Amino acid sequence: MHWDFKQWNHVFKLDPDREISDEWLEKVCLSGTDAIMVGGSSGITFDNTVDLLSRIRRYEVPCVLEVSDEDAIVPGFDMFFIPMVLNAGDPQWIVGHHQKALREYGSILDWSQVFTEGYVILNEQSTAAQITEANTDLDVRDVEAYARMADRLLHCPIFYMEYSGTFGDMALVARMKGLLKDARLFYGGGIDSPEKAYQAAEAAHTIIVGNAVYDQLEQALATVQAVREAKARQ
Known part of the structure; x- marks a missing residue:
């Protein structure tokens, strides 16, 4: 198992607010994915x-918490x-919630385990976009600016392009x-088949498969091998 996220190519994202049976969870955890993200x-x-x-x-799979609520750390x-939603309209999602979390937990966190994600939410219909009031009306230069901001200005180790529920522009x-x-570069959104997983793995460093786990498990499980094949050809 890779315990360094820079080595991860495929991640399953599980939502604590959604039901998953023990049988399905076992299949996900034994699928060969590089990690499980909870959020x-x-x-x-x-x-x-x-x-x-x-x-x-x-x-034995690595497990990471994506912190979206300071009460659920x-x-x-x-x-x-720690997601910093760079295109959030509500600044609470850029620094506000983070300050509150650090007020409570900053002195006891093991900082070697904490990493920031520079997030850009690109599907205006998604729950994440609505909650954060994200400005999704972005052209290529806007997204490039956010990528550079995350990478060079804020030194985030992860730049996360989130299409949440729809397959994005590869x-x-x-x-x-x-x-x-x-x-x-982490990519998430609309990966519900091996074909889409392959395309996304060609475009991004790491792909995140979420909703498909709950909606069409066998297709979700098949994305692991598809990503392996895509990375083997690079």
């Missing part, structure tokens, strides 16, 4: 996060990813990957 846009609580973590911990994860994703100097 979501709404309904995240301390209790449902603890519950999901304890179930994932039966397996649960110890015991291998890493903590030419744009690939262009952003080419711009990045140090950050790793």
